[in-house]
Amino acid sequence: MGHRDDTRDDVIPPSGATFAEVACDRRxxxxxxxxxxxxxxxxxxxxxxxxxxxxxxxxxxxxxxxxxxxxxxxxFPPRVTAGEGWLASRGFLRGRRVRTDLLVSVRVLDGVSQRLRLRDVLGNRVEIDPQVLVNNPDLWRHLERDAYESAARGSLTCGETVLRRISQRIDRETALTVFKVSGLE
Incomplete structure (x- = not known):
C-alpha cells in the first residue's frame, strides 16, 4: 500500500523493538x-x-x-508474527503488515475457510486464519492489547464483537486444555 512498513521483512522488528518482544506462529x-x-x-x-x-x-x-x-x-502456510503495535503475515511471495495500535476494523470473512481481516488507518490490510491466534496465545495477547487500545482511542469502528468472540474461543480452548492436562476431562 505504499506505507514504509510494507517493505520490511516480517521477522525484523520495527525500530525500538527487540526479538524478545516478537511473537511468532509456533506451528x-x-x-x-x-x-x-x-x-x-x-x-x-x-x-x-x-x-x-x-x-x-x-x-x-x-x-x-x-x-x-x-x-x-x-x-504454503503464511508466517504470522506480531510485536508491539504491529502484526504481519508473510506468504511465499509477499508479506503484509498492519498497525494493530491503529486498527480501523476487524472482520471475519466466511468462505471455504474462515479468515480474519485486520485493517488500519493507513489502509494496510492483513488476513489471517483465526485458528493461528487460538494456537498462539502470544500472538493473541499482542493483537488484543493493541486492538483495545485502538478502541479506546476511537479508531476501531468495527470489530469489537469479533474480538470478544475470539477471546471467548481462546478462553474456552485454554480451559479445555487445562482440564485435559489435569485429568478433569
Missing amino acids: WAGDLRSAILCSAAILSLILLIDWGADRLTVVRGSLWVGLGVLLFLVL
Whole structure:
C-alpha cells in the first residue's frame, strides 16, 4: 500500500523493538513441513504411476513436477508474527503488515475457510486464519492489547464483537486444555 512498513521483512522488528518482544506462529514450521511432504508424496506417487505404466516422458515428468510445485504454493502456510503495535503475515511471495495500535476494523470473512481481516488507518490490510491466534496465545495477547487500545482511542469502528468472540474461543480452548492436562476431562 505504499506505507514504509510494507517493505520490511516480517521477522525484523520495527525500530525500538527487540526479538524478545516478537511473537511468532509456533506451528508454522510443522505446517511448512506438512506442505512439503504432501506435495512431495503426491508428486512421487504420480511419477511412480506414470513410470509403472511406461508413459513417463520428459514432457510429462515436467508437467507433473510443475503440478507438484503448484500444489506446494497452494499449501504454503503464511508466517504470522506480531510485536508491539504491529502484526504481519508473510506468504511465499509477499508479506503484509498492519498497525494493530491503529486498527480501523476487524472482520471475519466466511468462505471455504474462515479468515480474519485486520485493517488500519493507513489502509494496510492483513488476513489471517483465526485458528493461528487460538494456537498462539502470544500472538493473541499482542493483537488484543493493541486492538483495545485502538478502541479506546476511537479508531476501531468495527470489530469489537469479533474480538470478544475470539477471546471467548481462546478462553474456552485454554480451559479445555487445562482440564485435559489435569485429568478433569
